[in-house]
Amino acid sequence: xxxxxxxxxxxxxxxxxxxxxxxxxxxxxxxxxxxxxxxxxxxxxxxxxxxxxxxxxxxxxxxxxxxxxxxxxxxxxxxxxxxxxxxxxxxxxxxxxxxxxxxxxxxxxxxxxxxxxxxxxxxxxxxxxxxxxxxxxxxxxxxxxxxxxxxxxxxxxxxxxxxxxxxxxxxxxxxxxxxxxxxxxxxxxxxxxxxxxxxxxxxxxxxxxxxxxxxxxxxxxxxxxxxxxxxxxxxxxxxxxxxxxxxxxxxxxxxx
Amino acid sequence: xxxxxxxxxxxxxxxxxxxxxxxxxxxxxxxxxxxxxxxxxxxxxxxxxxxxxxxxxxxxxxxxxxxxxxxxxxxxxxxxxxxxxxxxxxxxxxxxxxxxxxxxxxxxxxxxxxxxxxxxxxxxxxxxxxxxxxxxxxxxxxxxxxxxxxxxxxxxxxxxxxxxxxxxxxxxxxxxxxxxxxxxxxxxxxxxxxxxxxxxxxxxxxxxxxxxxxxxxxxxxxxxxxxxxxxxxxxxxxxxxxxxxxxxxxxxxxxxxxxxxxxxxxxxxxxxxxxxxxxxxxxxxxxxxxxxxxxxxxxxxxxxxxxxxxxxxxxxxxxxxxxxxxxxxxxxxxxxxxxxxxxxxxxxxxxxxxxxxxxxxxxxxxxxxxxxxxxxxxxxxxxxxxxxxxxxxxxxxxxxxxxxxxxxxxxxxxxxxxxxxxxxxxxxxxxxxxxxxxxxxxxxxxxxxx
Numbered sequence: 001x002x003x004x005x006x007x008x009x010x011x012x013x014x015x016x017x018x019x020x021x022x023x024x025x026x027x028x029x030x031x032x033x034x035x036x037x038x039x040x041x042x043x044x045x046x047x048x049x050x051x052x053x054x055x056x057x058x059x060x061x062x063x064x065x066x067x068x069x070x071x072x073x074x075x076x077x078x079x080x081x082x083x084x085x086x087x088x089x090x091x092x093x094x095x096x097x098x099x100x101x102x103x104x105x106x107x108x109x110x111x112x113x114x115x116x117x118x119x120x121x122x123x124x125x126x127x128x129x130x131x132x133x134x135x136x137x138x139x140x141x142x143x144x145x146x147x148x149x150x151x152x153x154x155x156x157x158x159x160x161x162x163x164x165x166x167x168x169x170x171x172x173x174x175x176x177x178x179x180x181x182x183x184x185x186x187x188x189x190x191x192x193x194x195x196x197x198x199x200x201x202x203x204x205x206x207x208x209x210x211x212x213x214x215x216x217x218x219x220x221x222x223x224x225x226x227x228x229x230x231x232x233x234x235x236x237x238x239x240x241x242x243x244x245x246x247x248x249x250x251x252x253x254x255x256x
Numbered sequence: 257x258x259x260x261x262x263x264x265x266x267x268x269x270x271x272x273x274x275x276x277x278x279x280x281x282x283x284x285x286x287x288x289x290x291x292x293x294x295x296x297x298x299x300x301x302x303x304x305x306x307x308x309x310x311x312x313x314x315x316x317x318x319x320x321x322x323x324x325x326x327x328x329x330x331x332x333x334x335x336x337x338x339x340x341x342x343x344x345x346x347x348x349x350x351x352x353x354x355x356x357x358x359x360x361x362x363x364x365x366x367x368x369x370x371x372x373x374x375x376x377x378x379x380x381x382x383x384x385x386x387x388x389x390x391x392x393x394x395x396x397x398x399x400x401x402x403x404x405x406x407x408x409x410x411x412x413x414x415x416x417x418x419x420x421x422x423x424x425x426x427x428x429x430x431x432x433x434x435x436x437x438x439x440x441x442x443x444x445x446x447x448x449x450x451x452x453x454x455x456x457x458x459x460x461x462x463x464x465x466x467x468x469x470x471x472x473x474x475x476x477x478x479x480x481x482x483x484x485x486x487x488x489x490x491x492x493x494x495x496x497x498x499x500x501x502x503x504x505x506x507x508x509x510x511x512x513x514x515x516x517x518x519x520x521x522x523x524x525x526x527x528x529x530x531x532x533x534x535x536x537x538x539x540x541x542x543x544x545x546x547x548x549x550x551x552x553x554x555x556x557x558x559x560x561x562x563x564x565x566x567x568x569x570x571x572x573x574x575x576x577x578x579x580x581x582x583x584x585x586x587x588x589x590x591x592x593x594x595x596x597x598x599x600x601x602x603x604x605x606x607x608x609x610x611x612x613x614x615x616x617x618x619x620x621x622x623x624x625x626x627x628x629x630x631x632x633x634x635x636x637x638x639x640x641x642x643x644x645x646x647x648x649x650x651x652x653x654x655x656x657x658x659x660x661x662x663x664x665x666x667x668x669x670x671x672x673x674x675x676x677x678x679x680x681x682x683x684x685x686x687x688x689x690x691x692x693x694x695x696x697x698x699x700x701x702x703x704x705x706x
Contacts, residue, residue, distance in 0.1 A: 040344075042344075042347075042409060043347075046347070046406075049402070053399075056395075065386055065387055065388045066387075066388050066391070069388045069391035069392060069394075069395055070391070072395040072398075072399070073391060073394050073395045073398055076395075076398070076399065077394075077395065077398025077399060077401070077431070078398065078428055078431070081398075081401060081402075081405070081424050081427070081428055082424075082428070084405060084406075084409075084424065085405075085421065085424045085425065088405075088409050088417065088420065088421055088424075089421070143387060144387055144388070145387060145388065145448055198670060198671045199667075199670075200667060200668075200669040200670055200671075201669075204671065
């Protein structure tokens with residue numbers, strides 16, 4: 001890393017750095033476009049992961065190994081993983097709908113987006129053309145991590161603590177919103193569950209599965225008790241009640 | 257002698273100077289090490305678990321059954337590769353590769369030994385080292401989760417999805433504990449590069465406890481014992497090994513995230529699991545067990561134990577012992593329930609870790625003080641701790657009704673209870689079966705019947 005630091009500080013671009021850039025820059029761009037383009041939310045997240053990984057490597061190339069690795073660990077490893085977690089809970093087929101609510105909105109968005117990107121890109125290029133990076137040596141003199149630590153815990157310690165307080169507040173707030181308070185009396189311990197199970201009027205055994213002693217293996221067919229009566233305890237409550245035809249209720253002739 | 261030894265210690269400046277062929281050799285070595293470790297690791301695990309369960313384990317293919325894994329791998333390659341219709345094809349294909357790539361990449365910053373001479377080049381036995389090498393390891397392990405999570409999602413069925421969800425929650429939780437336990441290592445070693453951490457554990461330190469100099473061992477496993485224990489527990493959670501193998505719990509989720517996988521893709525998942533087990537053992541060795549350095553008594557008798565190619569032996573021995581511990585855990589402990597597992601991670605490992613780091617940084621910041629000030633500072637801390645434990649509100653015990661009272665208070669018409677002193681008579685059927693059974697190996701009776 002030291003050699004890279006020196007090179008970046010001197011404003012030279014080494015061969016390896018250039019090759020890495022020209023491989024990863026298109027990939028990062030493809031990832032960004034794919035993220036917008038993808039219909040499936042999970043695919044979108046994956047494209048974003050690709051872009052973030054490329055950005056992490058760029059940081060390392062720019063003599064900031066710590067921020068690069070933290071980008072990969074925190075953003076790609078933890079935050080995107082939480083995103084994925086939520087997306088997977090939502091369901092895998094939750095694709096975007098393709099109905100345009102505002103007519104011509106998509107074309108306008110594409111034109112404006114490309115125009116804005118061109119504007120920013122050319123502006124940055126004109127402004128930074130031929131600019132040499134200077135002074136990278138000084139902050140990295142005692143090591144990249146040590147330099148960041150010194151700044152964070154001396155000059156910016158108040159801002160740092162304030163940010164962490166903000167994050168903790170947000171986390172506690174989310175917990176309070178999502179937390180369901182249960183009173184101590186409502187909590188069922190094992191003995192209470194057992195008592196409820198053996199309460200008079202409650203059958204303690206498992207419910208009969210569908211199709212046991214029944215004429216069909218369908219879930220909608222009620223199970224038969226050993227004495228031949230039908231039991232509706234075996235039918236899930238959400239199933240609509242259905243009249244069985246005579247053919248369905250008659251024996252199938254498979255028993256000997 | 258000391259100078260000679262110091263010259264062997266790689267520092268950050270020694271990396272990035274190898275010719276391309278040497279880099280290639282090192283990379284191939286690390287890769288082959290991962291593969292071979294898997295090949296032998298599966299065999300080792302099956303044999304050790306077999307020994308613990310009083311059965312032979314695989315012993316047919318090759319000497320001691322050593323080639324059993326190879327045979328299984330070949331068989332797996334010839335099996336049908338099933339692609340479920342509901343699968344997301346691209347993601348389904350890439351998920352196992354992500355897992356393997358991340359697991360193997362982590363080996364690139366693990367130091368296998370000191371500087372040695374390879375074809376006339378004086379080079380460290382480590383693919384590369386950067387100033388943030390330990391963060392590279394963390395990044396690899398956190399990216400490796402993507403393989404499992406995406407594999408579970410892309411399979412397009414319920415059990416894999418549940419396995420993937422569990423895996424993502426599990427890894428995020430245990431990564432926090434893992435990262436925090438490494439903080440203690442960073443604070444003590446003062447560096448994040450793996451070779452630097454190994455070098456920092458080379459010599460014992462002098463601990464000044466209440467004005468008395470006490471020699472302490474260099475290994476962080478002893479010096480930072482709480483961190484070591486938490487780190488190892490977190491690695492077990494991070495590598496999906498029993499008793500934390502909830503993403504692939506066969507009693508609940510069939511095979512978890514790899515239920516739908518077959519053939520080579522399944523083999524890749526297996527490979528990544530074992531490679532990451534070995535990688536994590538190697539990382540634990542590097543961070544806490546002195547890396548490639550010989551254990552304490554050896555260097556006293558034999559000064560050359562830490563030079564040349566010998567350190568690889570110590571390194572492999574330490575890794576092997578840790579892998580054995582992984583297998584031992586699997587053979588001994590039952591799987592945790594999911595809520596127990598999460599509670600353990602967030603409510604036990606994390607608070608202990610935070611308190612330990614607080615104590616450690618407190619001790620380190622009063623290191624330079626006068627003896628009297630230091631005593632006062634530690635005394636205040638210890639006093640607060642003592643008062644807190646003394647006056648910690650304890651939960652009032654509820655009055656539990658006795659068994660007879662519970663029985664008496666049952667409402668009318670409850671299920672009948674058997675008497676408490678019921679003697680169950682032996683079943684008459686068992687006696688009859690035993691009496692009527694004939695001895696199995698009577699020679700004459702067989703021939704007469706035929």
